[in-house]
Amino acid sequence: MSKTNRLLADSGFTCLVLLSAFGLNLLLQNQFQTPAMTPMIFVLGVFLVSWRTQGYLWGIAASLISVIAVNWAFTYPYWAFDLISPECISSAVAMLIVAILTGGLTTRLKQQEKLKADAEKERMRGNLLRAVSHDLRTPLTAIYGACSAIVENYDGLSRETQLKLLKDVQSDAQWLNRMVENLLSVTRVDADTVRLSKNSTVLEELIDSLLLKFHKHYPDQKVHVEIPEEFVCIPMDAMLIEQVLMNLLENAIFHAHGMKNLWLRVTVRDRKAVFSVEDDGCGIPPERIDHLFTGLLGSEAPTDTGRSNMGIGLSVCSTIIKAHNGQIKAFNRPKGGAAFSFALEMEDRKHAEQ
Amino acid sequence: MPNNKYKLLVVEDDRSIASFVHTVLETNGYQVLTTERCQQGLLMLTSHRPDLVVLDLGLPDMDGEEFIRTARQESAVPIIVLSARTEEQDKISALDLGANDYITKPFGTGELLARVRAALRNNRHNSHAAAPGSVFTLDDLMIDYDRRKVKVGAETIHLTQTEYNILAFLSQYTGKVLTYSAIICAIWGSLDEGSVKKLQVNMANIRKKLGCRPGENRYIVNELGVGYRMLDVQE
Numbered sequence: 001m002s003k004t005n006r007l008l009a010d011s012g013f014t015c016l017v018l019l020s021a022f023g024l025n026l027l028l029q030n031q032f033q034t035p036a037m038t039p040m041i042f043v044l045g046v047f048l049v050s051w052r053t054q055g056y057l058w059g060i061a062a063s064l065i066s067v068i069a070v071n072w073a074f075t076y077p078y079w080a081f082d083l084i085s086p087e088c089i090s091s092a093v094a095m096l097i098v099a100i101l102t103g104g105l106t107t108r109l110k111q112q113e114k115l116k117a118d119a120e121k122e123r124m125r126g127n128l129l130r131a132v133s134h135d136l137r138t139p140l141t142a143i144y145g146a147c148s149a150i151v152e153n154y155d156g157l158s159r160e161t162q163l164k165l166l167k168d169v170q171s172d173a174q175w176l177n178r179m180v181e182n183l184l185s186v187t188r189v190d191a192d193t194v195r196l197s198k199n200s201t202v203l204e205e206l207i208d209s210l211l212l213k214f215h216k217h218y219p220d221q222k223v224h225v226e227i228p229e230e231f232v233c234i235p236m237d238a239m240l241i242e243q244v245l246m247n248l249l250e251n252a253i254f255h256a257h258g259m260k261n262l263w264l265r266v267t268v269r270d271r272k273a274v275f276s277v278e279d280d281g282c283g284i285p286p287e288r289i290d291h292l293f294t295g296l297l298g299s300e301a302p303t304d305t306g307r308s309n310m311g312i313g314l315s316v317c318s319t320i321i322k323a324h325n326g327q328i329k330a331f332n333r334p335k336g337g338a339a340f341s342f343a344l345e346m347e348d349r350k351h352a353e354q
Numbered sequence: 355m356p357n358n359k360y361k362l363l364v365v366e367d368d369r370s371i372a373s374f375v376h377t378v379l380e381t382n383g384y385q386v387l388t389t390e391r392c393q394q395g396l397l398m399l400t401s402h403r404p405d406l407v408v409l410d411l412g413l414p415d416m417d418g419e420e421f422i423r424t425a426r427q428e429s430a431v432p433i434i435v436l437s438a439r440t441e442e443q444d445k446i447s448a449l450d451l452g453a454n455d456y457i458t459k460p461f462g463t464g465e466l467l468a469r470v471r472a473a474l475r476n477n478r479h480n481s482h483a484a485a486p487g488s489v490f491t492l493d494d495l496m497i498d499y500d501r502r503k504v505k506v507g508a509e510t511i512h513l514t515q516t517e518y519n520i521l522a523f524l525s526q527y528t529g530k531v532l533t534y535s536a537i538i539c540a541i542w543g544s545l546d547e548g549s550v551k552k553l554q555v556n557m558a559n560i561r562k563k564l565g566c567r568p569g570e571n572r573y574i575v576n577e578l579g580v581g582y583r584m585l586d587v588q589e
Contacts, residue, residue: 197442199579200550201579205576211569211570212575214569223569225569295419
């Protein structure tokens with residue numbers, strides 16, 4: 001929240017609380033004809049203000065205003081000031097103490113919460129770094145090994161062997177590139193200062209561009225595509241959403257063992273476009289389904305799966321969809337196989353029709 | 355020995371990329387000049403008069419866009435820009451400044467060669483473009499410019515005037531990415547707020563009429579967020 005916003009919200013809140021305390025007191029005084037409740041209600045108001053606002057300032061201001069209000073309106077002489085009576089001074093001191101203590105306590109509490117959140121973020125970052133380093137080292141080792149094998153035994157290796165080694169290098173490099181793209185996306189979404197570059201994107205063009213890239217990497221995998229016939233426009237960061245879908249499709253290829261069919265479906269439901277990627281493979285083990293997107297399965301569990309890229313890929317998906325105000329879900333299909341789905345807000349229809 | 359090879363200038367500061375691009379282009383029959391500096395690149399542009407420039411956008415001594423702007427003042431040489439994935443906005447502004455095409459890093463040799471060929475061919479085309487009676491063909495798509503007729507296979511496609519204009523415009527620049535604003539300016543003359551949407555709706559209709567399915571577009575490639583590109587015959 002920006003500073004001016006914060007200031008406005010705090011002052012607004014303070015005014016609101018004090019006005020309601022004043023109103024409530026007037027009401028009670030009329031009802032019960034006794035001022036006994038008055039200080040209590042104002043103390044409660046001061047407490048609320050110190051608790052919900054930033055720093056000490058608003059709490060102290062509220063306590064002073066309350067003292068004046070009590071003095072003016074609710075103690076004898078009514079509707080007149082009598083600031084030097086001991087009653088008034090003692091109640092002012094009490095209110096100030098409440099305000100300062102509450103303000104101090106809540107400030108400390110907020111600091112602690114922030115520290116905790118920072119530590120959590122730091123821990124996540126550490127996990128990510130560990131997983132990334134591991135995942136990067138595997139293909140790098142393979143590339144380095146293959147290249148040195150060729151350089152050092154150039155004349156000793158047959159043409160076929162060389163070609164095979166080079167093809168491995170090629171595919172490892174492509175894999176590395178996809179990994180780096182995922183990481184770039186995360187940093188782009190993670191950094192609080194950078195906002196998504198949301199553009200209205202034509203669904204059909206998105207799917208077309210995605211499939212083109214997908215078939216470049218996996219020419220043999222057929223994808224059953226079902227999208228609405230109508231012209232659908234969705235505001236999104238197209239590059240990131242494309243990456244989410246790419247990760248989901250790739251995820252199926254790597255992990256849905258025994259898969260025969262792969263579906264990519266988009267349906268329109270109440271001004272929302274629901275994307276889903278489904279397969280008829282082995283499904284997701286139930287014990288993993290809950291922390292699939294919290295990322296980095298590998299960081300705590302041993303990463304013996306080799307270059308799965310899945311932990312990072314799926315947590316990237318979840319981060320990107322969250323940044324689009326959505327939520328990604330994973331579940332097992334009743335007929336077998338895994339399904340991933342998320343929904344995005346669509347554009348207003350009147351724009352879509354020229 | 356007479357040398358009638360195309361002369362290509364590569365402006366790239368990363369040694370490995372420059373060396374790989376150089377090797378690929380040279381083994382495919384082009385004469386290649388390389389430089390790591392924009393300033394020197396501009397000098398070579400005037401002294402060597404290359405047929406095409408491959409330019410990395412992120413060079414240390416000068417902004418790549420500045421290079422394009424300066425180069426365009428004196429020559430219409432085709433410029434292909436190399437850019438990283440995260441620089442969409444840079445791509446668009448480079449194209450609007452007069453770059454002919456871009457390639458996203460990392461790229462394969464096939465992609466590089468296809469773009470180079472397309473850019474060189476386009477340059478030749480445009481010098482004597484739209485000759486009377488000319489016909490454009492791509493796969494089974496046929497555009498008869500004189501009679502403003504479009505056919506897929508034997509079937510005549512009925513396009514609206516705007517749809518035809520867009521298709522014909524794209525077909526004059528096969529292989530080249532045309533930005534939304536470039537197409538809009540060519541078709542409607544001016545750019546306003548709703549015009550990208552208008553273009554996208556027209557494109558959707560064109561795709562439908564040409565019978566294109568997502569993932570199997572045989573004629574026009576969507577460059578998401580940037581523009582459209584008609585495939586080149588040899589791609």
